[in-house]
Amino acid sequence: MNTGLTQVWLQGPLIVGAGPSGLAVAACLSQRGVPFLILEKENCIASLWRLRSYDSLRLHLPKKHCQLPHMPFPKEYPVYPTKQQFISYLDSYAKHFSIHPMFGYKVKSADYNTVMGVWRVVANGSEYLCRWLVIATGENANPAVPGIDGLTSFGGKMMHSSDYKDGAEFRGRKVLVVGCGNSGMEISLNLCRNGARVSLVVRHKMHILPRDILGRSSFGIAVGLLKLFPLRLVDWFLILSSRLLLGDTRKVGIIRPQDGPLKHKNTTGKTPILDVGSLSKIESGQIKVVGEVQRFTSNGVEFMDGKVEEFDSVILATGYTSNVASWLKEEGLPRQGQSNNTISSWLSNMKGKNGIYSIGITGKGLVGASIDAEGAIEDIARQWNSNRKHTSSKINPYM
Incomplete structure (x- = not known):
């Protein structure tokens, strides 16, 4: 196999991505004595959290549900750790398990060689050959920008939520937030608290x-x-509790789906919003709910209902897409340009064929990533131990 690239044979798995999912896999491998290599395109671990998240972000779920395998959060951390606390936890996690990713390595391609029975992963002029490939890049690799007419003609400040840090710079400005997931809701709240008109x-x-x-x-x-009752009853309880504690959201222009929150999540992949104060600002009129955007103008927006309104700034809280389809050359994988939901469906099972594993791409957040990591490593370790005597003797300088 003469590719003109420097070939590196790996005894153990190659992990792509050094976010929480990649770190969880590496720690589990370390605990089982299986060698590994992590390639990370950025210059740090947890780049999404460190470089592309707003300062007021906290974990949406309690820390006990978000801790990675084999290491709990510090006891002194609050129930919902801050962004910086979570980053510090991940730094400590990597140090504790002696995880040292190769930073600045962007995967160009990965394909399976059926003749040799190995994965060929090309990055930074080298070709890594391995029996197991672990995709831990997550679903949030690239900012998703909506295809709304006139997007580039808007003359004010426009940014994706990945570039938003704090609302102080928007004080007194009229800001439109496009996207009402947890990020959109929380950014709207942060803007409101900083004196923006949202x-x-x-x-x-x-x-x-x-x-x-x-x-x-x-x-x-x-x-x-859910351990005691069917999903429909748990959904009923959540909706009843929400109505008692939050009131009727229809009064502020937010309509609930017919399905309950858990069933809706299972069928559509859309996560329920966990309110941290945004709804009260909406009810008081400090955050104004508006309808779908038809097109942008040079100084504002024309909505689908025909209303036209001027804005100083626009923040696109429109989520992210996976980049896996751009480099994984596997038969049957949706090609780039198809929806991220299609890609996620293809990778929805933790284990694929030919020794490929996807961690943190199932839409189950940190909870699912930890479960997937432990499951994948149990499978890899079993194969590693049964075939250890037959492992290639070629030297891997990174192990």
Whole structure:
């Protein structure tokens, strides 16, 4: 196989991505004595959290549900750790398990060689050959920008939420937030608290739940109830609690889907909003709910209902897409340009064929990433131990 690239044979798995999912996999491998190599395109671990998240971000779920395998959060951390606390936890995690990713290595391509029975991963002029490939890049690799007419003609400040840090610079400005997921809601709240005049685009029906019910997290309560009751009853409880604690969201222009929040998540992949104060600002009129955008103008927006309004700034809280389809050359994988939902569906199972594993791409957040990591490593370690005597003797300088 003469490719003109420097070939590096790996005894163990190659992990692509040094976010929480990649770190979880590496720690589990380390605990099982299986060698590995991590390639990370950025110059740090957890780049999404460190470089592309707003300063006021906190974990949406309690820390006990978000900790990575084999290492809990520090006891002194609050129930919902801050962004910086989570980053510090990940730094400590990497140090504790002696995880040293190769930074600045962007994967150009990865394909399976059926003759040799190995994966060929090309990055930075080298070709890495391995039996197991772990995709841990997550679903949030590239900012998703909506194809709204006139997007480039808007003359004010426009940014994706990945570039938003704090609302102080928007004080006194009229800001439109496009996207009403958890990020859009929380950015709107942060803008409002910093004195901006905020409008929030709400296009679809959605569930808003209180983050906590009687001092306990809604998520934790739901997890406990699902062990005892069917999903439809747990959904009923969550909706009833939401109406009692938050009121009727229809009054502020937010309509709930017909399905309950858990069923809606399972069928559409759309996560319920966990309210941390945004709804009260909407009810008081400090955050204005508006409808779908038809097109941007040089100084504002024309909405689908025909209304025209001027804005100083626009923040696109429109989520992210996976970049896996741009470099994974595997038969049957949706090609770039197809929806991220299609890609996620293809990678929805933790284990694929030919020794490929996808971690943190199932839409289950940090909870799912940890479960997937432990499951994948159990499978890899079993194969590693059974075939250890037959492992290639070629030297890998990185192991």
